[in-house]
Amino acid sequence: MSDSVRSDTAPGTRSASRRSMAVCAVIGAAVMASVDEIVFHQILGWHHFYDRSTSGVGLLSDGLLHTAELLALVAGFFLYADLRRRRALAPAHAWSGFFLGLGIFQLFDGIVDHKLLRLHQIRYGVDVTPYDWAWNIAGLVLLLIGVILALRAARRSGGGPAS
Numbered sequence: 291m292s293d294s295v296r297s298d299t300a301p302g303t304r305s306a307s308r309r310s311m312a313v314c315a316v317i318g319a320a321v322m323a324s325v326d327e328i329v330f331h332q333i334l335g336w337h338h339f340y341d342r343s344t345s346g347v348g349l350l351s352d353g354l355l356h357t358a359e360l361l362a363l364v365a366g367f368f369l370y371a372d373l374r375r376r377r378a379l380a381p382a383h384a385w386s387g388f389f390l391g392l393g394i395f396q397l398f399d400g401i402v403d404h405k406l407l408r409l410h411q412i413r414y415g416v417d418v419t420p421y422d423w424a425w426n427i428a429g430l431v432l433l434l435i436g437v438i439l440a441l442r443a444a445r446r447s448g449g450g451p452a453s
Contacts, residue, residue: 303378306373306378306379306380306383307380307383307443307444307447308383309369309373309378310373310378310379310380310381310383310384310387311380311383311384311386311387311390311440312387313366313369313370313373313384313387314366314370314383314384314385314386314387314388314391315387315388315390315391315394316362316365316366316369316391317362317363317366317367317370317387317388317391318387318388318389318390318391318392318393318394318395318436319362319391319392319394319395320359320360320362320363320366320391321363321388321391321392322391322392322395322396322432323355323358323359323362323395324356324359324363326395326396326399327339327352327355327356327359330412331352331355332352336412336413336414337410337411337412337413337414338351338352338410339351339352339354339355339403339409339410340409340410341409341410341411341414342408342409342410370384380443380447382439382442382443382446382447383440383443383447385439385443386436386437386439386440386442386443387436387440388436389432389433389435389436389439390433390436390437390440391436392429392432392433392436393429393430393431393432393433393434393435393436394429394433395429396425396426396428396429396432396433397426397429397430397433399425399429400422400425400426400429401426404422404425405422412425
């Protein structure tokens with residue numbers, strides 16, 4: 291293997307921009323999963339990933355979620371290190387991907403896991419409406435930050451929104 295930089299991943303190329311964004315979106319989603327799991331599952335004890343069974347099954351589901359988020363973090367950081375090694379990291383696109391990953395995970399969890407699949411609620415024994423609004427608005431804000439950063443990065447790299 292050569293240490294030379296491949297032309298399709300050179301900084302400023304469409305491939306480097308997309309790869310930087312995708313890699314950091316994985317890291318962002320894993321970070322948000324970690325925050326959710328640590329804060330809401332462990333510290334506050336408000337819910338488990340799967341609450342429609344026994345507490346033992348809930349703990350098992352939390353362990354599986356934790357395993358998945360750790361694997362995503364490790365894989366994401368290995369891919370990030372590879373981008374850095376190749377000198378192909380596009381930092382502006384990477385930051386946009388990170389925020390997109392945060393927001394996508396948050397909204398997916400709030401809409402799909404909480405409402406469509408009903409795997410769990412944010413909290414039990416209270417009116418969940420304000421929690422749902424706060425959860426989903428926070429996810430939307432993170433997603434919008436990612437979109438704004440992606441548009442700025444595309445404009446700076448001269449590629450337009452599709453970069």
